[in-house]
Amino acid sequence: MGVLALAEPAYAGEQPGNTQGSNTEQSGGGDGSGIYATARITYSGSVAKGGGRGNVTSADVNWTPPPCWYAPFLGAKDFKKLMSKDIESQMNTPGIGGTAGAALSELKRHYEDDYGWTDTPGYKDYNVENDGKGMFWAAVENPDEPDILKRSSCNDLPFWVENGEAPPPQHEEAITPEILAALAYQHMQLPDTKVTLAPEGTTKVNLPTWAWLDKAVFDEVQATAALNVPGFNIQATTTAKPVALKLEPGTKDADTYPASGECAINADGSIGEPYAKGKADETPPCGLRYLRSSGNGTYKLRATITWEIAWTGTGGAGGDLPNGTFGAEQDITVQEIQSINR
Missing domain, CATH: 2.60.40 (Immunoglobulin-like)
Structure with a gap:
């Protein structure tokens, strides 16, 4: 099944905002109900200005940083607000029918009526009864990956992960320390030393x-x-x-x-x-x-x-x-x- 094209991006934005040699703190904000802003990866130490791609080049021509990954996105109530609004707006768009309409209807059943598939459990009312106990995770595209097909290869629907629990094993691209290490490598700024x-x-x-x-x-x-x-x-x-x-x-x-x-x-x-x-x-x-x-x-x-x-x-x-x-x-x-x- 294809990924729903949300009116607002369903991607946990990788938006660094620090400069070389500085320390920054960018964290998701909350209102006390388990609703948190999109998770951001933060960079510190010696990294490219503005958090952009650094100047280190891999000596292994076959190595590339991760093109995409899954990361915490939103709490249940905020996710429901975003998804239900977007699904309804798309279903009410003139001309939506056939395969597209069926897919949207199926997606609505998935998050509202506990309709699932193999290795993809469904949810009742967007899992709001567990709000504050976990977060929905969603795909993140690496903005520095030039190949759009690789960048969009994480195409699983947003899924729920309990606080303190590991993401389901079928989501192999879920964010890990190893992925973060590769991203830190990608943003690393090395000294411009003159011999x-x-x-x-x-x-x-x-x-x-x-x-x-x-x-x-x-x-x-x-x-x-x-x-x-x-x-x-x-x-x-x-x-x-x-x-x-x-x-x-x-x-x-x-x-x-x-x-x-x-x-x-x-x-x-x-x-x-x-x-x-x-x-x-x-x-x-x-x-x-x-x-x-x-x-x-x-x-x-x-x-x-x-x-x-x-x-x-x-x-x-x-x-x-x-x-x-x-x-x-x-x-x-x-x-x-x-x-x-x-």
């Missing part, structure tokens, strides 16, 4: 250029996603730790150190080694060497940091998420001089 170079900006053909990142500007990042409504409170925190730096010179006429271009993290949390006087002829542990002049232009050196990402959540849940990457480009001028004294 330190020596020489900086302008170097010479065949001269080793040293590259490094100090631990002081290269530390772990955390982001938290939480959902808190009466009878249901869960959260998850993702932690990103830098583990490697990859250098891409911007031209094939260059060597990288090491040859893979991937510089591992040091024991003290730094990457590479700062250049010191007298090391001009040494091979840097992390760096590169250009073999051809950039002429009147520049090369685009891209430095990409790989972040190892794990999560912990409510009830001791936790695990690993795909490594994340974030990179930036720097203009490098390479001059046609064979050697230089430092």
Whole structure:
């Protein structure tokens, strides 16, 4: 059976409203009768401004955040008010009949007259006798999912969940700490760290250029996603730790150190080694060497940091998420001089 198209969205809105590095609290309001506003996922820690999608990119091209999920929506009385009004308005619309009219009639029986299907129990009078003891759950579309078919794939009718109880097992996409962890990952804002170079900006053909990142500007990042409504409170925190730096010179006429271009993290949390006087002829542990002049232009050196990402959540849940990457480009001028004294 298809999902009823409510006059007001039946989606528990994922509407973050915080800025990077800030803590926010957005909770559903109530009037003391078990009627609560649409549940919202809140974000805190280092997340994209406005709660929008962050700048971390999964190193696993097959990984995507959840396109949709089910979350607490409304208390019984408020759900009845919304649904009964919408069903009546659609049934009274001229031209509604046949299959559409039958579906609306069936839906009305489902919520009013205890009419159910396999694994889908019906309700009497929208379950208002249990108002305050639970909530109806409804589908949520991830606004950052570009594929509308995936985004709308959670098409079960709104269903009732008692406070403190787990959603029925047939609703596999019900919100969990793991889903929250994936959403925190999706919104995570990583620092835009510029790699330190020596020489900086302008170097010479065949001269080793040293590259490094100090631990002081290269530390772990955390982001938290939480959902808190009466009878249901869960959260998850993702932690990103830098583990490697990859250098891409911007031209094939260059060597990288090491040859893979991937510089591992040091024991003290730094990457590479700062250049010191007298090391001009040494091979840097992390760096590169250009073999051809950039002429009147520049090369685009891209430095990409790989972040190892794990999560912990409510009830001791936790695990690993795909490594994340974030990179930036720097203009490098390479001059046609064979050697230089430092």
